[in-house]
Amino acid sequence: MGAVIDNFDVFAGGFWLTLQLCILAAIGALVIGAVIAVFRISPVPPLRAIGTGYVTVFRNVPLTIVFFFSAFALPALGSNANFLRIPGLEQIFTRLSIDLPYFRFAIIALSLYTGAFVCEALRAGINAVPTGQAEAARAIGLTFGQNLRFVVLPQAWKAAIVPLGSVIIAMIKNSALAGFFGVVGDLSNSGYALITVRGEPTIPVMIGISIGFLIMTVPLGILLDRIEKRRAVAR
Amino acid sequence: MSQQTTLYDAPGPRARRVTIISSIVVGLLVLVGVYFFVYKPLDARGEFDMDVWAPLIDPSDDDFSALWTRIGDGFKATLIAAVLAVVASLIVGTLLSIARIWLKSASHRKWVGFPAPVAILLRVIMVALDAISRIFVEVFRGLPVVITVVFVWLGLPSLGVELGDLIWYLVLGLVLYNSVVIAEILRSGMEGLPVGQREAAEAVGLSSAQTIRMILLPQAFRIMLPALISQLVVVLKDTSLGFIIGYEEILRITTQVVQILDNQIQMYVVVGTIYILINYGLSKLAGYVQRRLARGSKTRNLPVDAEPPAAIGAGVGGGLA
Amino acid sequence: MRTTRIAAAIGALALALTVTACGGDDSEGGSSGNASFAAGSTMEKLNKAQKIRVGTKFDQPGFGLKGLSGKPEGFDVEIAKLVAKALDIPEDKIEYQETPSTVREQVLQQDKVDIVVATYTINDKRKAVIDFAGPYYIAGQSILVKADDASITGPDSFKDGTKKVCSVTNSTPATNIEKYLGDKTKQLVLFDIYQKCVDALKGGQVDAVTTDNVILAGFVATNEGAFKLAGQTFTEEPYGIGLKKGDAAFKTFINDTLEKAFQDGAYKKAWDDTAGKNDTSELKIPTIDRS
Numbered sequence: 001m002g003a004v005i006d007n008f009d010v011f012a013g014g015f016w017l018t019l020q021l022c023i024l025a026a027i028g029a030l031v032i033g034a035v036i037a038v039f040r041i042s043p044v045p046p047l048r049a050i051g052t053g054y055v056t057v058f059r060n061v062p063l064t065i066v067f068f069f070s071a072f073a074l075p076a077l078g079s080n081a082n083f084l085r086i087p088g089l090e091q092i093f094t095r096l097s098i099d100l101p102y103f104r105f106a107i108i109a110l111s112l113y114t115g116a117f118v119c120e121a122l123r124a125g126i127n128a129v130p131t132g133q134a135e136a137a138r139a140i141g142l143t144f145g146q147n148l149r150f151v152v153l154p155q156a157w158k159a160a161i162v163p164l165g166s167v168i169i170a171m172i173k174n175s176a177l178a179g180f181f182g183v184v185g186d187l188s189n190s191g192y193a194l195i196t197v198r199g200e201p202t203i204p205v206m207i208g209i210s211i212g213f214l215i216m217t218v219p220l221g222i223l224l225d226r227i228e229k230r231r232a233v234a235r
Numbered sequence: 236m237s238q239q240t241t242l243y244d245a246p247g248p249r250a251r252r253v254t255i256i257s258s259i260v261v262g263l264l265v266l267v268g269v270y271f272f273v274y275k276p277l278d279a280r281g282e283f284d285m286d287v288w289a290p291l292i293d294p295s296d297d298d299f300s301a302l303w304t305r306i307g308d309g310f311k312a313t314l315i316a317a318v319l320a321v322v323a324s325l326i327v328g329t330l331l332s333i334a335r336i337w338l339k340s341a342s343h344r345k346w347v348g349f350p351a352p353v354a355i356l357l358r359v360i361m362v363a364l365d366a367i368s369r370i371f372v373e374v375f376r377g378l379p380v381v382i383t384v385v386f387v388w389l390g391l392p393s394l395g396v397e398l399g400d401l402i403w404y405l406v407l408g409l410v411l412y413n414s415v416v417i418a419e420i421l422r423s424g425m426e427g428l429p430v431g432q433r434e435a436a437e438a439v440g441l442s443s444a445q446t447i448r449m450i451l452l453p454q455a456f457r458i459m460l461p462a463l464i465s466q467l468v469v470v471l472k473d474t475s476l477g478f479i480i481g482y483e484e485i486l487r488i489t490t491q492v493v494q495i496l497d498n499q500i501q502m503y504v505v506v507g508t509i510y511i512l513i514n515y516g517l518s519k520l521a522g523y524v525q526r527r528l529a530r531g532s533k534t535r536n537l538p539v540d541a542e543p544p545a546a547i548g549a550g551v552g553g554g555l556a
Numbered sequence: 557m558r559t560t561r562i563a564a565a566i567g568a569l570a571l572a573l574t575v576t577a578c579g580g581d582d583s584e585g586g587s588s589g590n591a592s593f594a595a596g597s598t599m600e601k602l603n604k605a606q607k608i609r610v611g612t613k614f615d616q617p618g619f620g621l622k623g624l625s626g627k628p629e630g631f632d633v634e635i636a637k638l639v640a641k642a643l644d645i646p647e648d649k650i651e652y653q654e655t656p657s658t659v660r661e662q663v664l665q666q667d668k669v670d671i672v673v674a675t676y677t678i679n680d681k682r683k684a685v686i687d688f689a690g691p692y693y694i695a696g697q698s699i700l701v702k703a704d705d706a707s708i709t710g711p712d713s714f715k716d717g718t719k720k721v722c723s724v725t726n727s728t729p730a731t732n733i734e735k736y737l738g739d740k741t742k743q744l745v746l747f748d749i750y751q752k753c754v755d756a757l758k759g760g761q762v763d764a765v766t767t768d769n770v771i772l773a774g775f776v777a778t779n780e781g782a783f784k785l786a787g788q789t790f791t792e793e794p795y796g797i798g799l800k801k802g803d804a805a806f807k808t809f810i811n812d813t814l815e816k817a818f819q820d821g822a823y824k825k826a827w828d829d830t831a832g833k834n835d836t837s838e839l840k841i842p843t844i845d846r847s
Contacts, residue, residue: 056515196726
């Protein structure tokens with residue numbers, strides 16, 4: 001394991017960058033997913049069509065292709081995703097503000113892709129709310145928006161939290177692809193470079209990368225299992 | 236669906252008018268937005284020019300048939316890898332789920348009737364195996380598929396293990412992840428069965444291995460069939476990771492082709508569309524199987540979720556891409 | 557696009573008239589052409605099997621790129637054909653295997669291929685585990701910029717930490733340029749193929765693309781005046797043919813084959829048909845290193 005200890009800074013830096021990417025993309029995915037979920041259940045047909053189309057496309061296309069489009073089609077549209085240079089966030093997530101846009105493109109790709117799965121998780125949560133709740137809300141005269149805001153969504157969140165957690169875990173793992181689309185220094189790729197460029201032994205380095213990811217995914221998975229079990233008992 | 240309509244009243248004449256107007260407004264806004272922010276900049280870059288599209292859509296173009304032959308080869312390679320990975324994952328996953336269920340009961344067994352040292356030894360072994368299988372599942376469920384694929388590809392040869400063609404490294408990498416997911420799907424299927432099933436099996440004198448094989452597993456498979464089909468979609472998308480190790484699936488071939496034809500965006504649009512069509516078809520199939528099962532007489536009384544189970548848990552966990 | 561390539565080919569043909577002849581003495585061991593090889597040698601073994609396994613790249617324009625036909629094409633592929641011909645093995649009996657940079661030593665050590673011709677730079681680290689025949693070409697790393705960009709004149713232009721440069725993951729050029737960067741995270745972008753770097757240069761996401769000059773020359777030629785090379789080459793990359801370590805007879809045989817090809821024009825033709833199409837500079841014939 002000497003290769004991991006000698007290059008600890010590489011792994012630590014990569015871990016931190018991947019973590020930043022995951023946090024930002026998770027926020028993006030939750031926002032996009034919530035909006036699309038509302039679209040899908042809204043009374044306006046074109047919005048429903050947009051929601052359904054969005055989910056169909058992003059659930060069925062490989063993430064690799066989504067990454068490609070955000071890294072090459074966005075620039076073709078003349079955007080460097082500068083709208084993500086959000087003041088305040090820049091101080092913590094330093095990569096957000098640099099000139100090279102690929103970190104921002106990676107956030108967009110991951111958010112768009114994961115958003116479709118977030119939407120489905122939320123919809124499953126909404127479906128889990130007993131019909132009587134929404135009907136009662138309508139009976140006392142709440143509009144669609146009020147119905148969602150005060151009655152359905154607060155209960156749906158609860159039912160959706162475990163599936164949402166699984167979606168976020170999947171997203172953390174998916175972030176390993178960012179290194180292949182111009183993000184320099186993330187966990188998987190900086191480790192990979194240790195093997196291919198510096199000629200460090202393969203197995204220890206791969207174990208090092210794996211540990212980095214497991215630190216992020218396994219505790220989250222165990223936490224979800226806990227919540228799920230407690231929920232099962234409560235029922 | 237019925238749930239959704241309960242969120243708002245059936246529209247009256249006024250609400251219907253509002254809906255129609257707002258529909259038109261939204262539709263127009265989308266069209267205008269697409270024109271100004273997508274079509275115009277792309278057109279300005281010549282992304283709609285015939286010389287980048289012709290090899291893809293014009294049969295009289297010199298490169299048309301060669302290009303589509305390669306695209307066909309690419310999708311064939313993608314499908315072969317996906318099918319191999321799914322079949323192998325099913326086999327390994329089934330064995331793993333049996334092992335997990337069996338070990339769970341075996342680790343609590345007291346081994347009455349064995350001499351004390353043997354009984355203790357067996358107990359320790361079973362507990363250890365149970366722990367190992369749990370760690371195995373946690374580790375491979377928590378790792379990105381890219382990492383397992385690259386790990387297998389670079390790591391095995393450095394240990395002196397050769398698998399031969401590149402496809403086997405990709406398949407093994409995919410199997411490591413997907414077999415664990417399938418094992419968990421089946422295990423939760425078996426554990427979700429009514430307790431009476433197991434008790435009845437034990438009452439008629441079946442051993443625990445027989446109970447799993449003859450009673451629990453067949454039912455779990457049936458309930459979980461839609462989830463398993465959804466997993467095929469995940470695997471199909473994950474084969475695209477073959478491009479990283481150089482396996483010539485469709486995306487790898489795309490990267491080669493665009494260096495000759497210089498039409499990246501067009502190629503990816505076409506390849507992405509084909510992917511969506513295939514996977515959409517598979518999802519529809521999963522939904523159909525789901526409905527068949529819900530209607531089938533033998534399974535009518537079994538717990539079947541309203542959504543294909545994979546839509547929530549494992550399927551999304553489904554990894555990369 | 558297509559017309560530029562034809563123009564480039566004509567340019568290359570004109571160049572073909574100005575052949576520089578250097579290279580070694582007559583090769584006495586050059587037994588190519590007849591099928592008698594020393595008993596027990598690798599040459600005899602390959603000749604008898606009528607099959608040679610060649611490791612090359614499938615994604616390197618000009619050197620080894622799988623064409624629409626599904627067959628690899630390029631200068632490296634032509635060099636492999638020359639070697640096969642000297643062994644009396646027909647072209648269609650050559651088995652090409654893709655060898656990305658990461659696995660080149662590995663496939664030789666594990667005897668998965670007989671030779672590796674894959675823009676393979678000769679260096680001491682690699683020489684410790686495998687042998688090289690050649691070099692058959694001397695490339696040098698250079699920098700591609702937009703035609704109207706005067707601010708980048710060489711690798712030193714990256715030192716102030718503002719200019720952004722793109723290269724390919726896990727490649728020697730990427731490692732080389734890192735030394736010149738002020739801040740790697742703000743200046744370096746890596747993709748799997750150079751095409752993507754060129755797209756990023758077109759879109760303005762990066763200011764420069766760096767790799768070996770011949771590859772960049774290809775992009776200058778295919779993009780009709782949009783790009784130029786900035787400054788001179790700043791490294792020397794002698795491309796060799798990778799062989800299993802310790803097979804001295806095979807190494808000598810390939811060296812002889814190369815020298816013969818240098819002299820009889822087969823080498824020049826191979827170059828002009830492939831990577832040379834886009835390179836306007838004079839083809840320098842390298843000196844074989846027989847140490």
